[in-house]
Amino acid sequence: MQMTEFKPKIVAFCCNWCSYAGADLAGNNRLNYPAEVKIIRVPCSCRVNPMFILRAFQRGADGVILCGCHPGDCHYTSGNYYTRRRMALLFSMLNFLGIEKERTRVEWVSAAEGAKFAATMNDFVAQITALGENKRLEDLRCKK
């Protein structure tokens, strides 16, 4: 019933040391990806609390992606290992509640992987666009 073309809202949490730098590299190399993606810088992927992800959906995000250093390369040695467990369990739980599993993603992007960052974002935005608006985790009070 949408009048205009659906433009998803995507929140991307990027760790400062690998993925944020990877996003910068994508910029340096002028690799395009959709403007729907907005990046929030965190020191480490393990700083991302499940509450932030739910908060994003509450406020109207249609997809949330979390990027961190590859396992084994964490700047803080073990942060992304904890992220991996937390998000594996959280994503499985959200899906258990009937939330589309495509809406959440974790991707490991190193500081050298600008191309991977852009490709990942293109892919994720396409996936969310195809999926449509987030209806199952929205808070109507927060929608215009």
Added chain:
Amino acid sequence: MKVSYYPGCTLRTKAKQLDLYARKSAEALGITMEEIENWQCCGGVFTTAKDEIATKLSSVRALSEAAKKEQILVTVCSACHNVIKQTNHAMQNDADFAMHVNRYMAPESYDGSARVLHYLEMLRDVVGFDTLKEKVVNPLSGKKIAAYYGCLLLRPGQTMQMDDVENPTILEDFIRALGAEPVIYAQRNECCGGYVAMEDPASAQKKSKKVLDSAASHGAEIVVTACPLCRYNLEKNGESDLPVVYFTELLAEALGVKEG
């Protein structure tokens, strides 16, 4: 104490001494060996192929019988021991194999709960070599005896879990408990070539001779084994005067139950 006993084909025919003295000695040590009813031949060799099911069923049936009686399953022949222990290991660790086996076993089923011990392990872990030593009435003092393990008793080491594969001590400790002196030589855990004794006697000869020569050069007077095939092969193909005997013969002798 009662244990389940799986004698195997050869102990009923060619290797009667191995069986007879095992039983007599066990009795002297206060252990009753209850023969598994209607046991079937183990096949003499464990086929490692994951898709071989039917050939392992006779072992599973013996295991299942022992499990039902909640008894340890004791074997004497190295080959039977190898086949049954490997089968039990597969039942415990390979779910796919166990599922296929239990389809054959239906309506019964076997869960891998039996414990398999070689007679030697029983002496070591149940009786204890110290106790055995106390029960010896005719110590074999002064005899220099070479233990021959061959391949079947020990390997594959992770499955058999009998002893250190490369530096085993169970037979040597056994020999010491009987009052004799063990002879340690490098070929004791090398294969005698028994499986090709029929097919390729020349090959079997080479291996057997190497074993006996090595034992002799280290000063052995007797070679002791747990395997009828090893004994046959060493005697026939070893080209040596060294006597090869079953460990149970020595045991019965030392316990004073050999005659009568």
Added chain:
Amino acid sequence: MQKVTREILLAKAAELLAAGTVNRVLGWKAGEFTYDVTPALFTTAAELEKDFVYGPFSGANFSKYLVKETRRDEGKVLVFLKPCDTYSFNQLLTEHRFDRERVYAVGIPCDGMADIQRIKDQAGDGVSGVECDGDNLIVHTLYDGDKTLAMADCLAERCVNCKSKKHVAYDELIGETGDVIDSHRFDEVEKLEKMTEDERFAFWQNELSRCIRCNACRDVCPACTCEKCVFGNPNSGVENKAISDSFEEKMFHVIRAFHVAGRCTDCGECSRVCPQNIPLHLLNRKFIRDIDNFYDEYQAGAEVGQRAPLVNYKQEDLEPSEAVERSGNNA
């Protein structure tokens, strides 16, 4: 097995009070009806004699009360622990939530507790009292007189699917301890996993939308012992005491389940106390099942000092992208 009766427990409590081993007792006290039994603190044998009850509704898990109770004074408090309670007890010790020295724990065997809802379903309206009679329950009703129900038909869900009859912590045991049970507690979770995404959403939308945010689940949960809950903290950014949108209850229950994931012993108190009968334990069990599936099998509270799966990792852990498939969710 020895049946535990009120008399046995009373005698034990009196003995320990008299000997000075403990100076107070955490126990059950009857409410308005025989079936709304509430936890209470007793300090004398006389009080116990008057109000202490023990029966098919003495299900409350006292472990959590120890957090506050052990701070009260220097003496020891006596607590009766059913097998399932001992897991919570250990988990709280793992988290340093109370001083073990100030507790005297008596393990008591348990054959399961009754669920009043199931009794009402069978006996109809107007249940005024329930009595135990061997393996049966005599139910007094206002309109239909007495009815006899088999205890087995009235067991609470968590007792039908009891995970363990083994006490993992105690100072003293009444009767004997049992074994860990190979229960079917994950069957319901599995049923939901096999539904489609849409069906699961519909199921939970229906369940969770009934939530009135009374916080009973949180208040009773022995893993929710936070000094201050994030949902009650104005600085946390997620404070919301009253329900105001369909999102709120999802946020609350998902985050609550996440916060207790790896720490929840599956004691089932959350569902027992929910006035709306929301099967909240299924969320916790889903986490437990996923943890067992993804990592190593883990039972919170089995031993004191265990490292919970969410504060642990292995280099070869599965990726979040594989999680949904591995978890068995039909997606």
Added chain:
Amino acid sequence: MENNTNRMKEQILRTSGVNPLKCMRCGKCSGTCPAYDEMEYHPHEFVYMVERGDIEPLLKSESLYKCLSCFACVDRCPRDVEPAKLVEAVRLMVIRQQGQNHLKPDQIPEMLDDELPQQAIVSALRKYAK
């Protein structure tokens, strides 16, 4: 042809449960093998050739019947490759075919002697015939 090779390789890997990619080509299996001199293809070659899909020559080789199944190569392999299981899987691939038994019951009487234990006969039949 290519497909057949792949099919055979897969069959051998499945039957044996062996992953030949674990091999680091140290040759300890062949260094330890007591039947080395009787074999045309040696344990390390079994591993390498199966991995490359070079299976035809192995199927035709007498080496299949020279392995003593003593498992020395299995226990001493530093990479846990289990070459003896591969040899067996290749041998089974041959003898499981109709009429490909290496040992036929009617050959046995001439091999017998008075002392030969039954064990030798049953194991030979199990290893070399279906």
Added chain:
Amino acid sequence: MQRIGVFVCHCGTNIAGTVDVKAVAEALRYEPGVVISTEYQYMCSQAGQDMIHEAIRENNLTGIVVCSCSPRMHEATFRKTAQSAGLNPYMVEIANIREQCSWVHKDMEIGTEKAIILGRAAIAKVNLNAPLTPGETPVTKRALVIGGGIAGIQTALDIADAGFPVDIVETKPTIGGKMAQLDKTFPTLDCAACILTPKMVEAAQHENIRILSYSEVQDIKGFVGNFTVQIKKKARYVKEDICTGCGLCTEKCPQKKVPNEFNLEMDNRRAIYIPFAQAVPKVATIDPNYCTMLKTGKCGVCAKVCTAKAIDYTQKDEIMEEKYGAIVAATGFNPISMKPFDEYAYSQSKDVITSLEFERLMNAAGPTGGKLLRPSDGKHPHTIVFVQCVGSRCSAHASKGKEYCSKICCMYTAKHAMLTRDKYPDTDVYVFYIDVRTPGKNFDEFYRRAVEEYGVHYVKGMVGKVSPEGDKLMVQASDLLADKQLHIEADLVVLAAAIEPDMSARPLATMLTASMDTNDFFTEAHPKLRPVESPTAGVFLSGACQGPKDIPETVSQAGAAAAKVIGLLAKDKLKGNPCVAGSDEWMCNGCSSCERVCPYGAITYVTKEFRMPDRTTALRRVAQVNEAVCQGCGACTVACPSGAMDLKGFASSQIMAEVDAICK
């Protein structure tokens, strides 16, 4: 309410090409807290910075947002600008509208819209920023080096030369470690003692170095700059300061049958002993397990012959406590046990030896006086077989051995083979190898010399079995290139045993809260960029305790570790990263979840008395973050169920404000 200034940078056309910077500045002017919003061509230029400086002063700004390039580029620049204008540097936030906006989007309208949103998020965050000050802690200007091998000695010397006092703790009676046991060193073949012992003496005589030999670290408390360490000085029953090292006691001691560990038990020493002639400190030690006097109270020969009166049978272990600013782990390695590899008959024949034993046999100070003689019968071996990779490169699923390459074996085996052929040209030498790995300066040339000039037989293949027969060792092996099985009648078999970290490393790592890998090697803070530091601040790694290493590599790493230590000790105070975790003790449950995920051991617990809401007082266990140790990853903040733990600079409320701004 904050007073926020927004500064939008054109970056020439880099930003302005796809983002309407004027529109951005205009849109952001009406965001909460914003009092000024403006744009400029190059914000990072001096003129741009001056503009920000002025704006802060004029408008009494409490926070600024710069919409520009990546914070990884110029965050530090703008923080300095803010500071120069009297603003706390942590009141600056950057909206990355270049790398993450103008450079990746083509459409002006889309770019502008996104830049505004990114600006809003930064403003939302800065509204919640608080001034942060990096914590400062004083530094104890003294270092502790644990392990007195070449790694520890070199690290200590380098630190001491820079003017800082260093203690070396060595568990053996002498420093020197494994290198002291070696004969020659590759690839130059100079004698190990000749290059090591001068360093040992230098360490002993250095005014800044104290050697605590025969001592062990028992407990470590504290954190970077401020460690408190308990060291146990084991009783050696000899007064160290009086003993002259004359050695008379070691000649007169009647207990002659003590296995000599320095010669790997290939000969015997006395119960009172000096491990070797050049030992440092050169003082005698009584072995309490063998000394008749200590065991039975009857003997006392050493006390009688000692003219210096240095023997003291009543000595007890002493515990001393010292403070250090930095700790270097240099605990070294050992060859693994050959027991599980008895197909090589190590336990069956004295003539099957490890490479380290071979070093002693070749060494002039060794049990044979440097003559290569068989341990069994003292005869010259004529055929020697070397076996490489014994226990190295094993599969994790194999029942024995290590997964890694021990790295030094290829080179020392080439050295052994070459030296043998050099001294005894009539000897046949075989080396069985899987691969010959020689990456190192002049390494491959060295190995080639062994083959080409010295005629060492290198055989690609492995030995399967060694059988002692008579006085020979029958070696059965494969020659893969010839496709043959070899049978060699050898006189001596030398096994290149894999090396593993010393057993003391694991308990030490626990005391240091330093992480280890599955093989018990210390983990480095970063495998490439911080190879000599442990992730635990103030702990440094030297030598083979971090991974297998040869001497040149060990020495260079030892120097690198020393440089890092010097860099730390040169500071009077340590300034931390202020973006660290902090726990609200009113909300903390003391549950230890945060402690368990902290990679740095920065969290400890105290039990404090609290006045509770119900007016009672209660003792509660609460977490405390050591800001000097915390690196600010935030793992603890998510592990904390109550939300007591938060991260400064990246607080939950700040991140959620950004989320809200983006999703608006």
